Amino acid sequence: xxxxxxxxxxxxxxxxxxxxxxxxxxxxxxxxxxxxxxxxxxxxxxxxxxxxxxxxxxxxxxxxxxxxxxxxxxxxxxxxxxxxxxxxxxxxxxxxxxxxxxxxxxxxxxxxxxxxxxxxxxxxxxxxxxxxxxxxxxxxxxxxxxxxxxxxxxxxxxxxxxxxxxxxxxxxxxxxxxxxxxxxxxxxxxxxxxxxxxxxxxxxxxxxxxxxxxxxxxxxxxxxxxxxxxxxxxxxxxxxxxxxxxxxxxxxxxxxxxxxxxxxxxxxxxxxxxxxxxxxxxxxxxxxxxxxxxxxxxxxxxxxxxxxxxxxxxxxxxxxxxxxxxxxxxxxxxx
Amino acid sequence: xxxxxxxxxxxxxxxxxxxxxxxxxxxxxxxxxxxxxxxxxxxxxxxxxxxxxxxxxxxxxxxxxxxxxxxxxxxxxxxxxxxxxxxxxxxxxxxxxxxxxxxxxxxxxxxxxxxxxxxxxxxxxxxxxxxxxxxxxxxxxxxxxxxxxxxxxxxxxxxxxxxxxxxxxxxxxxxxxxxxxxxxxxxxxxxxxxxxxxxxxxxxxxxxxxxxxxxxxxxxxxxxxxxxxxxxxxxxxxxxxxxxxxxxxxxxxxxxxxxxxxxxxxxxxxxxxxxxxxxxxxxxxxxxxxxxxxxxxxxxxxxxxxxxxxxxxxxxxxxxxxxxxxxxxxxxxxxxxxxxxxxxxxxxxxxxxxxxxxxxxxxxxxxxxxxxxxxxxxxxxxxxxxxxxxxxxxxxxxxxxxxxxxxxxxxxxxxxxxxxxxxxxxxxxxxx
Numbered sequence: 001x002x003x004x005x006x007x008x009x010x011x012x013x014x015x016x017x018x019x020x021x022x023x024x025x026x027x028x029x030x031x032x033x034x035x036x037x038x039x040x041x042x043x044x045x046x047x048x049x050x051x052x053x054x055x056x057x058x059x060x061x062x063x064x065x066x067x068x069x070x071x072x073x074x075x076x077x078x079x080x081x082x083x084x085x086x087x088x089x090x091x092x093x094x095x096x097x098x099x100x101x102x103x104x105x106x107x108x109x110x111x112x113x114x115x116x117x118x119x120x121x122x123x124x125x126x127x128x129x130x131x132x133x134x135x136x137x138x139x140x141x142x143x144x145x146x147x148x149x150x151x152x153x154x155x156x157x158x159x160x161x162x163x164x165x166x167x168x169x170x171x172x173x174x175x176x177x178x179x180x181x182x183x184x185x186x187x188x189x190x191x192x193x194x195x196x197x198x199x200x201x202x203x204x205x206x207x208x209x210x211x212x213x214x215x216x217x218x219x220x221x222x223x224x225x226x227x228x229x230x231x232x233x234x235x236x237x238x239x240x241x242x243x244x245x246x247x248x249x250x251x252x253x254x255x256x257x258x259x260x261x262x263x264x265x266x267x268x269x270x271x272x273x274x275x276x277x278x279x280x281x282x283x284x285x286x287x288x289x290x291x292x293x294x295x296x297x298x299x300x301x302x303x304x305x306x307x308x309x310x311x312x313x314x315x316x317x318x319x320x321x322x323x324x325x326x327x328x329x330x331x332x333x334x335x
Numbered sequence: 336x337x338x339x340x341x342x343x344x345x346x347x348x349x350x351x352x353x354x355x356x357x358x359x360x361x362x363x364x365x366x367x368x369x370x371x372x373x374x375x376x377x378x379x380x381x382x383x384x385x386x387x388x389x390x391x392x393x394x395x396x397x398x399x400x401x402x403x404x405x406x407x408x409x410x411x412x413x414x415x416x417x418x419x420x421x422x423x424x425x426x427x428x429x430x431x432x433x434x435x436x437x438x439x440x441x442x443x444x445x446x447x448x449x450x451x452x453x454x455x456x457x458x459x460x461x462x463x464x465x466x467x468x469x470x471x472x473x474x475x476x477x478x479x480x481x482x483x484x485x486x487x488x489x490x491x492x493x494x495x496x497x498x499x500x501x502x503x504x505x506x507x508x509x510x511x512x513x514x515x516x517x518x519x520x521x522x523x524x525x526x527x528x529x530x531x532x533x534x535x536x537x538x539x540x541x542x543x544x545x546x547x548x549x550x551x552x553x554x555x556x557x558x559x560x561x562x563x564x565x566x567x568x569x570x571x572x573x574x575x576x577x578x579x580x581x582x583x584x585x586x587x588x589x590x591x592x593x594x595x596x597x598x599x600x601x602x603x604x605x606x607x608x609x610x611x612x613x614x615x616x617x618x619x620x621x622x623x624x625x626x627x628x629x630x631x632x633x634x635x636x637x638x639x640x641x642x643x644x645x646x647x648x649x650x651x652x653x654x655x656x657x658x659x660x661x662x663x664x665x666x667x668x669x670x671x672x673x674x675x676x677x678x679x680x681x682x683x684x685x686x687x688x689x690x691x692x693x694x695x696x697x698x699x700x701x702x703x704x705x706x707x708x709x710x711x712x713x714x715x716x717x718x719x720x721x722x723x724x725x726x727x728x729x730x731x732x733x734x735x736x737x738x739x740x741x742x743x744x745x746x747x748x749x750x751x752x753x754x755x756x757x758x759x760x761x762x763x764x765x766x767x
Contacts, residue, residue: 008665010651012663014661015660016737016740016741017650017652017659017685018347020742022742022744023744075690080693122745228698270698271696275698324708326706327707328566328706328732
C-alpha cells in the first residue's frame, strides 16, 4: 500500500516553525506611511522646492547605501526600508529652499557617516537622519541663514516690536526667542500661533508644516504597536512642563520647531534609543530636558537635533541601568 | 476571580478551530507498531522480549533499573516481529520493539500493573509528563525531603497553537483529570489544587468546574504563549518565581499536565498502564482530528488514517509549532510525548533566512521573553562564539519557548543561537 506521505520532501529546521507577520520592512514602511500625511501636505503647501528636497534626500540616501554595499561587496540592504525612512526624515528636517547639493550631501552623510560606517542597520549609535542634519547645520550655517526667499512662503508676517523689525525668513520660534532676549514681552500672542502651527506653518523645515499631521502619524505608530508611548510621552511631557516652568507657553513650545517630529519619529528610532521600558521613559525625558534647555538658554531655539543626538549617545548606558533581572534570580527561601 | 497571567509572551494565531470541537476518536490498530524503549526523559529501557515472543496488551516489554526512567508496555496483543533500533520524532536512534498486532484486538482489556502505593503504581504504569516534556511522573511525585509542596497545579493551558488534545480530554474526561489531581494532592500532602486553563477553552473550564467540587480551583488564564510553561504557570497562580537552578518544589508547587493527571487516575483506579495517548492531527491533512493512538503507531500510518495530506506540504511537526521537532522521516513512532502532528504548507512556515541578519534593537524579543532575558544580546555574542560574554546574560535560564525567534522582525534565529550559548556554557560548567 502506498501512502500519500511517501516521496514527500519535508523541510526540517529548528523550532519555532512559525513567525510573526511583522518584518523589518513592514515596520519601516509603516513609519514611512505614518510620515506620509505630513510629508505630502508639506509638498502640497510649498510646492516644487519641497518636492525637490524630498527627491534629493531620499535619492541620495538610497544611492549611498547601494553604493556602499556594492563597494564593500556586501549584500544589498535597500529592501529593509531603513534607508528610505532616513531619506524621508532627513528631508523633513531641511528647509525647502536649501541648495540642491546640500540635500544630496545630507543624504550621503546621513547614510555613510550615520549608518554604514558603523556596520549598517542596527549598529549605528546615532540617528542617521539627525547626523545628516547636524552635519549640514554645522558645515553651512552661513548658507542656511541666508536662504533665498521664495515669494509668499518664507516671510512670516508679524508686527514689528520696538527696534526689532519683522525678521526676514524667521520662524515663529526664532521670533519668540528674539523677543525673550529683548525686554517687553512677546510681539505676538503665542496661543494665536497654535492654529498655523497645527495646520499650515510655512516657516521652518518641511517637517514643521503641520503639527496636526505629525501627531496623526505618531498616533498611527502607537496604534500599530511600532513605537512605545514612553518616548514621546516623556519627551513631549517634559518639553511642555519645562517650557511652563521657564515662563513660556507649553503648547506653543511643543507645536513649534522639531519637537513632534523628534518625539514621534526620531527619538523612537529603535537602533539609537534604549530598548528597556524604563530606559525609554528616561530617554524621552532626557530629550525633553535638553531640547527645552537648549531652546531657552542655548545659542539657537532649534535644539531638537542635538538634544536627541546627545541622548542617543547615552542610550547604551541607560539600557545598562535598566537591564531586566532574569526570572528566577531571586533569593531562594532556603538561602 | 480575575484571570491569571505571566509577564511577557506572545499570542500567535491559534489555529485550533479545525479540531477544537471534534470528539476524541480511536485510531484502529495499525498493522505494525514500533515501540521505542525511550519515550521519556532519563535512562532508556532495555527490551524484555525477543523476536517471536507473544505479548499481551499492557505487558511490560521494556524496563531499566534507574531512578529517572519509565517502563514501556505493549499496547496490543500480538507477536514481537523484531527487537532493534528506530528513530524517534526528536531524531534520536533508540532501542525499540516492533510488534505485529493480532487481527482481533480487545482494547478494553489489558494486563494490570502490579499492586502498590500511588508512587509505585505511577512508576509501574510508565507514566511520564504527557505535555511533551516526558519527565517520569513518579519522580515528580517524590519531592525532596523537608520540602513542603503546598499546591498542585494542573496545566490545562495548551498554549501551543494548533493543539487541542488536552482541550478535548478536559471536555470529555474532566472526571479523570479531577480524580488525578486529587490523587496527586493526597500523595504529596498538598492542601491546594489549582487547574489552570486558558480562557479560549470555556467548555473545558465548565466541564472541569462541574466535576471539581470543593477544594479544587479551576481558574482561567489569559490566552498567551507560553502560559503553560511550568515556571510561568506557577508565577501566574502563586506569584512566586522558581529560583534559578531549583525545582518547582522550591516555590511550593508541583505542576502536572492534565493528560498526565488523567493517566495517573487510570493507573491508580483501573491499574492501567500507559499504552496510548490523544494526538491532535491537524493542518494540511484531509481529516483533521483528535485521535486516541496506540504508542508505537507510525506517524505515516496516523497521517494516512487522518485522510492523508491535503495540498502541498512543507513541514511536518511532532507537537506544537513553537517547540515541536520537525520530522525528517514520517516512519517514526508516536510516543508518550507526542501531543500533535501538525502538517504545514510551505507558505505557512517561518522562512529560512540565510546569512547574518541585523538586530534593529526593536526590543520585541526582550519584551516577549517569559524569563526576562535579552535574547538579542545572547544572540549577538553567540554569533561571535563569544561564550564568556554570552554567559553574562544567563542563556542557561532559557526555557526554549521560541518567542524570541517568533517575534524577531529580521528573523534572526535567536533561539538557535541561545541553544548554542546554553550548550557551550553548560559544557564549560561540566569541565570545571
